[in-house]
């Protein structure tokens with residue numbers, strides 16, 4: 001008859017040697033032996049052993065671990081499972097990291113088989129076009145691998161794809177970014193027409209190479225483009241060669257308001273308070289009118305320099321002398337200025353001032369009061385914009401801007417390109433894995449069906465990368481929905497939006513401990529009030545690794561640890577994206593909550609019903 005100590009003597013050496021055939025044999029022996037209770041549910045656990053049936057000196061726990069308090073009384077699975085947890089605020093890259101981890105699991109000597117049945121392989125039926133080619137290159141670049149950029153470039157040659165000038169310029173940029181300046185220069189030399197974009201790419205390569213390029217430009221007498229000069233200034237300022245940057249500015253024959261703005265904001269970004277203010281007055285002396293960007297730099301400089309009185313004076317002059325209505329960024333700078341002044345004990349009662357500011361804006365903007373207060377105080381971000389120079393005239397494009405006469409065609413083109421790139425994202429992740437490996441692993445991705453932001457069939461990052469998934473109300477229904485056989489064959493399970501799954505703990509424990517799965521979990525650790533969200537923190541003690549990611553504060557660009565809700569809804573679960581939430585640093589989380597409170601107080605005192613700030 002098989003005894004416990006006999007079993008132990010079979011299992012222990014086999015486990016420590018990590019050979020899996022022998023434990024399998026041992027397990028079989030256990031199952032066939034009449035002296036051990038049989039598992040009533042063989043699909044969920046291999047062998048639930050009741051400690052009472054074991055002799056205290058020969059507990060099976062001691063085979064698994066020296067820790068006598070270990071929870072499950074089951075045998076380790078054939079392959080050891082793992083749990084990796086990725087947490088952080090919204091927009092921190094949790095979903096992106098989940099996708100990358102799955103990708104890296106697949107490249108770890110194995111490849112994704114695509115258990116969701118929705119993975120697409122990029123084969124001969126796939127049409128090679130410019131976007132797909134460039135997507136491949138970009139993906140290669142995102143791996144920070146020059147070799148992969150070269151491989152993708154070689155692929156273009158192999159499939160006979162002849163890149164046009166635009167694609168060549170894009171390729172040039174990718175070579176520059178991946179650090180292969182030699183190839184970048186060859187591509188640049190071979191460009192039939194050297195556009196401003198390709199010049200910019202070469203200039204931005206590195207400060208050293210940029211300086212050489214600048215030398216070439218001076219020899220070629222290319223210095224009349226405002227955009228090129230702005231790029232040169234940017235290059236020198238980025239490389240902290242502020243005096244070189246200023247020289248480019250001084251020597252520009254056709255410097256205009258755009259270059260003044262560039263100079264002032266470059267100094268602002270370097271915290272050069274005196275230079276910002278000097279440049280501001282220099283600009284005015286040349287008879288040029290500052291715009292709201294300039295005032296933002298000036299107010300930020302005053303805030304950094306603790307120049308409270310000057311800051312207020314510039315702030316007032318903005319409307320009075322130039323007719324520029326302050327925007328959120330200006331109020332953010334003023335709130336910052338006041339905050340610093342309060343810190344320096346120069347002004348008392350920050351709450352009072354913030355309340356005063358909120359009240360002022362409430363009076364100014366009777367319509368949509370909450371939104372106005374939030375926006376003006378910088379809690380709702382101003383829309384981002386891009387600047388492009390066409391025939392020496394700067395044009396600004398705001399997010400969602402429809403003012404351009406061809407905006408319909410432009411948006412249609414963007415929509416088409418986005419679809420191509422999103423599809424390519426799903427294809428590429430699988431395809432890259434497939435090109436490397438010979439054996440296969442099976443992967444499933446689950447997300448909560450509460451998250452309806454991008455439909456239910458994919459997990460999608462805020463940048464639009466995606467992988468097919470199964471959207472479920474809970475995790476306990478997964479095995480059934482997925483199929484028991486298919487589940488048994490699974491190697492990796494990815495879980496996104498984990499904060500919404502109440503049964504997260506039990507599922508992860510069972511999947512890793514009993515079923516030998518690698519479980520990768522991504523979710524919010526805290527809600528908008530920084531309270532523990534769902535069961536995400538409960539699984540930390542189960543985890544092999546925990547990664548806490550941070551985002552960028554939308555108000556100051558510093559590390560963001562928290563998610564601020566911009567609306568007044570108070571329930572914990574509220575599905576939304578950048579329309580409802582923003583990532584913030586500690587300082588702006590605290591001031592954001594103060595402002596929310598102030599706005600509420602004002603609204604309450606005015607007896608106004610405000611449903612949403614957005």
Ligand SMILES: Nc1ncnc2c1ncn2[C@@H]1O[C@H](COP(=O)(O)OP(=O)(O)O)[C@@H](O)[C@H]1O
Pocket residue numbers: 088089090091092093094095096097460461462463551552554578582583
């Ligand atoms: N405020 C924002 N609004 C929209 N997208 C953002 C914002 N901040 C960062 N992003 C983008 O979102 C990406 C992260 O997306 P994702 O992986 O889906 O994050 P998470 O899952 O942590 O919310 C970043 O790489 C960045 O490009």
Ligand SMILES: Cc1cn([C@H]2C[C@H](O)[C@@H](COP(=O)(O)O)O2)c(=O)[nH]c1=O
Pocket residue numbers: 089090091094095451453497523524526527528529563572573574575576577581
């Ligand atoms: C802070 C917070 C967030 N949510 C929701 C909002 C989104 O739908 C998801 C988080 O998505 P992401 O992938 O991390 O961007 O959670 C919520 O319901 N309650 C909150 O407090």
